[in-house]
Amino acid sequence: VNERSTSLIKLGILGGGQLGRMMIREAMRYPIETYVLDPDPQAPCAHLCDRFVCGNFADYNTVLQFGRQVDVLTIEIEHVNVEALKQLSNEGIKVFPQAEVIALIQDKGLQKEFYAQHQIPTSPYLLIDDKETLRNIDESRFPAFLKMRKMGYDGKGVMAIQSAKDWEKAFDVAMVLEKTVDMETELAVIVAVAHDGEIRSFPPVDMAFNDQANLVEFLYVPSRLPDHVLDEAIAIAERVAKALGIVGLLAVEMFLDKSGNLLVNEIAPRAHNSGHHTFEACETSQFEQLLRAVCGLPLGSTKLKTPAVMVNLLGEAGYQGEAAYSGIQEVMRMDGVYLHLYGKKITKPYRKMGHATITNESLDSAMEMAKQVKNTFKIIAK
Amino acid sequence: VNERSTSLIKLGILGGGQLGRMMIREAMRYPIETYVLDPDPQAPCAHLCDRFVCGNFADYNTVLQFGRQVDVLTIEIEHVNVEALKQLSNEGIKVFPQAEVIALIQDKGLQKEFYAQHQIPTSPYLLIDDKETLRNIDESRFPAFLKMRKMGYDGKGVMAIQSAKDWEKAFDVAMVLEKTVDMETELAVIVAVAHDGEIRSFPPVDMAFNDQANLVEFLYVPSRLPDHVLDEAIAIAERVAKALGIVGLLAVEMFLDKSGNLLVNEIAPRAHNSGHHTFEACETSQFEQLLRAVCGLPLGSTKLKTPAVMVNLLGEAGYQGEAAYSGIQEVMRMDGVYLHLYGKKITKPYRKMGHATITNESLDSAMEMAKQVKNTFKIIAK
Numbered sequence: 101v102n103e104r105s106t107s108l109i110k111l112g113i114l115g116g117g118q119l120g121r122m123m124i125r126e127a128m129r130y131p132i133e134t135y136v137l138d139p140d141p142q143a144p145c146a147h148l149c150d151r152f153v154c155g156n157f158a159d160y161n162t163v164l165q166f167g168r169q170v171d172v173l174t175i176e177i178e179h180v181n182v183e184a185l186k187q188l189s190n191e192g193i194k195v196f197p198q199a200e201v202i203a204l205i206q207d208k209g210l211q212k213e214f215y216a217q218h219q220i221p222t223s224p225y226l227l228i229d230d231k232e233t234l235r236n237i238d239e240s241r242f243p244a245f246l247k248m249r250k251m252g253y254d255g256k257g258v259m260a261i262q263s264a265k266d267w268e269k270a271f272d273v274a275m276v277l278e279k280t281v282d283m284e285t286e287l288a289v290i291v292a293v294a295h296d297g298e299i300r301s302f303p304p305v306d307m308a309f310n311d312q313a314n315l316v317e318f319l320y321v322p323s324r325l326p327d328h329v330l331d332e333a334i335a336i337a338e339r340v341a342k343a344l345g346i347v348g349l350l351a352v353e354m355f356l357d358k359s360g361n362l363l364v365n366e367i368a369p370r371a372h373n374s375g376h377h378t379f380e381a382c383e384t385s386q387f388e389q390l391l392r393a394v395c396g397l398p399l400g401s402t403k404l405k406t407p408a409v410m411v412n413l414l415g416e417a418g419y420q421g422e423a424a425y426s427g428i429q430e431v432m433r434m435d436g437v438y439l440h441l442y443g444k445k446i447t448k449p450y451r452k453m454g455h456a457t458i459t460n461e462s463l464d465s466a467m468e469m470a471k472q473v474k475n476t477f478k479i480i481a482k
Numbered sequence: 483v484n485e486r487s488t489s490l491i492k493l494g495i496l497g498g499g500q501l502g503r504m505m506i507r508e509a510m511r512y513p514i515e516t517y518v519l520d521p522d523p524q525a526p527c528a529h530l531c532d533r534f535v536c537g538n539f540a541d542y543n544t545v546l547q548f549g550r551q552v553d554v555l556t557i558e559i560e561h562v563n564v565e566a567l568k569q570l571s572n573e574g575i576k577v578f579p580q581a582e583v584i585a586l587i588q589d590k591g592l593q594k595e596f597y598a599q600h601q602i603p604t605s606p607y608l609l610i611d612d613k614e615t616l617r618n619i620d621e622s623r624f625p626a627f628l629k630m631r632k633m634g635y636d637g638k639g640v641m642a643i644q645s646a647k648d649w650e651k652a653f654d655v656a657m658v659l660e661k662t663v664d665m666e667t668e669l670a671v672i673v674a675v676a677h678d679g680e681i682r683s684f685p686p687v688d689m690a691f692n693d694q695a696n697l698v699e700f701l702y703v704p705s706r707l708p709d710h711v712l713d714e715a716i717a718i719a720e721r722v723a724k725a726l727g728i729v730g731l732l733a734v735e736m737f738l739d740k741s742g743n744l745l746v747n748e749i750a751p752r753a754h755n756s757g758h759h760t761f762e763a764c765e766t767s768q769f770e771q772l773l774r775a776v777c778g779l780p781l782g783s784t785k786l787k788t789p790a791v792m793v794n795l796l797g798e799a800g801y802q803g804e805a806a807y808s809g810i811q812e813v814m815r816m817d818g819v820y821l822h823l824y825g826k827k828i829t830k831p832y833r834k835m836g837h838a839t840i841t842n843e844s845l846d847s848a849m850e851m852a853k854q855v856k857n858t859f860k861i862i863a864k
Contacts, residue, residue: 480487
């Protein structure tokens with residue numbers, strides 16, 4: 101990209117879900133043509149991009165052929181073919197985040213070792229090859245969470261385990277055993293890194309989880325935690341981004357334990373659920389920031405414009421089939437409520453169907469409204 | 483649309499230009515599938531809608547067949563086949579704005595007569611059948627503007643005329659001769675009317691024109707005019723909307739003359755250039771408001787969130803061909819500047835290629851920044 105003049109940039113996105121859809125919403129404002137690869141012909145991006153290719157982003161040849169059509173290639177999901185990305189990068193395609201970063205993030209075991217190596221605080225862990233091995237682990241390592249090293253996603257491939265005696269219930273693949281943190285709360289920082297190394301973080305958010313779905317239920321910004329904790333959270337997130345050498349966006353989810361320690365929990369090298377509020381609450385959205393970072397454009401301001409609460413809108417339990425939106429009119433009458441539905445035709449229990457951002461001068465009022473949105477708006481089947 | 487529960491709405495849009503593109507940007511957030519009809523296979527909407535139909539929106543059968551596929555049909559340009567819209571409406575398709583409203587607006591002569599009939603203030607005018615007729619018009623009617631009654635657009639079909647002696651230079655079609663207003667400034671109000679008659683206006687804006695291109699160059703909000711003028715402007719705009727009986731969006735452009743009178747200049751029954759700042763400056767954008775109005779959903783808040791200046795980004799004089807964006811990086815480094823480029827592949831002199839909204843707590847600072855954007859950012863050919 102030339103500083104003096106920019107012409108059309110062809111941007112490829114591996115994955116065509118809601119994150120890609122929201123990226124396209126921002127790409128529309130720029131000289132960026134979007135190419136999307138997804139196996140689902142009904143993916144949220146399928147009809148909203150310049151070119152949609154129906155294919156498997158985990159397949160080497162599919163990714164290679166797809167990537168050769170574009171100038172810049174990025175992701176909205178981690179489970180992509182890394183070997184193809186390496187090859188494309190060798191051929192001169194700009195691949196951000198880089199293949200090596202994605203490879204690390206595909207393996208929760210390597211991630212943990214990376215934290216240890218770079219003195220990044222994280223919960224105590226052990227790498228376990230299979231469930232037999234679990235039998236002999238010392239009880240001091242429990243209670244814990246077991247996470248499959250690969251292919252975990254949105255709470256899938258994660259289970260709580262109380263004792264080595266429960267070994268038979270475990271996954272039978274390579275796993276990480278993570279000691280359960282005596283958690284005060286959970287927070288997240290999204291960091292962007294540009295081609296030239298410029299780095300900017302969004303204001304930290306704190307989160308409440310839905311235990312049943314193991315998904316973020318409410319997100320609050322500005323975080324209600326003390327400034328020194330937030331400053332430390334930003335410092336940790338930026339250290340992770342620098343240690344990775346990532347170009348693009350990195351979401352860093354952290355625990356704050358009851359002793360006041362911040363521990364890195366999960367990281368994602370892409371747009372993230374913990375940044376959805378940025379459309380309305382920040383001067384630049386996370387989706388625009390990602391485009392700027394990967395396309396070699398300058399980063400935008402991450403300044404908070406207003407307090408906000410984000411609520412995920414999940415498919416209602418007990419309903420499966422063609423989606424219908426109950427209570428949408430009531431919610432659309434509430435000032436400061438911004439609905440973002442993802443265009444998924446089929447709902448199922450706890451499926452992420454959309455989110456709402458509630459902005460208000462008072463975070464407390466926004467929280468009240470968010471609860472009202474949650475209670476009023478239901479995604480059911482027709 | 484059922485109050486209790488809403489499922490997917492198929493929305494047809496006649497016209498696939500930048501206004502449609504920005505409507506899609508908001509439709510993406512709702513259970514709204516977009517169908518677009520435009521004769522240009524490279525139209526800004528072509529790749530960003532659920533279904534694109536390449537065809538002529540002025541052709542009866544094309545519009546009829548297109549409209550039969552959707553639940554709700556709207557426009558982003560007035561020059562559409564009204565007879566087909568009447569037929570579709572008879573068949574039960576929800577057509578908003580209504581065919582009768584569009585018919586009135588397609589004819590600037592009928593518009594003027596409508597204002598007279600409803601005591602809506604407008605500049606003195608005469609309807610003229612052809613240029614021969616002009617010869618005998620009394621000189622007290624000049625200086626004036628001549629406007630073609632039909633098919634005028636963005637300054638096309640409009641010319642200044644100083645005297646009846648200049649009759650030979652005139653168009654030779656049915657025209658409106660409008661006495662030139664001794665103008666203080668120009669302002670605009672966008673009104674939305676929902677199915678149930680709920681009516682909401684956006685805060686008035688005032689505007690500076692580019693005389694060469696006859697297009698809005700800068701738009702300011704909040705308007706710098708006194709409150710009583712703004713209140714009157716809103717009252718006039720809402721009277722026009724009610725008199726028309728429109729459901730949808732109505733942009734009302736007005737002159738303020740040197741004696742303090744407001745005079746309706748042009749009206750448009752759709753999203754409008756004078757509302758582009760609403761993406762960032764208002765709680766609901768004009769594009770979302772239009773979707774809400776035509777789809778039978780409740781209207782959103784039009785509250786101003788921040789002062790803003792909007793600047794149209796036109797193709798640089800002297801350049802024609804594949805668009806390139808000079809100075810884009812400098813402009814993207816300015817906090818509070820929101821670029822919206824329209825994805826038009828080809829630039830030509832004064833073609834509307836995009837706009838930028840500049841938000842700032844101080845309108846004066848936003849104005850300074852807008853000038854800087856205008857001076858820095860140029861759309862040239864590759």
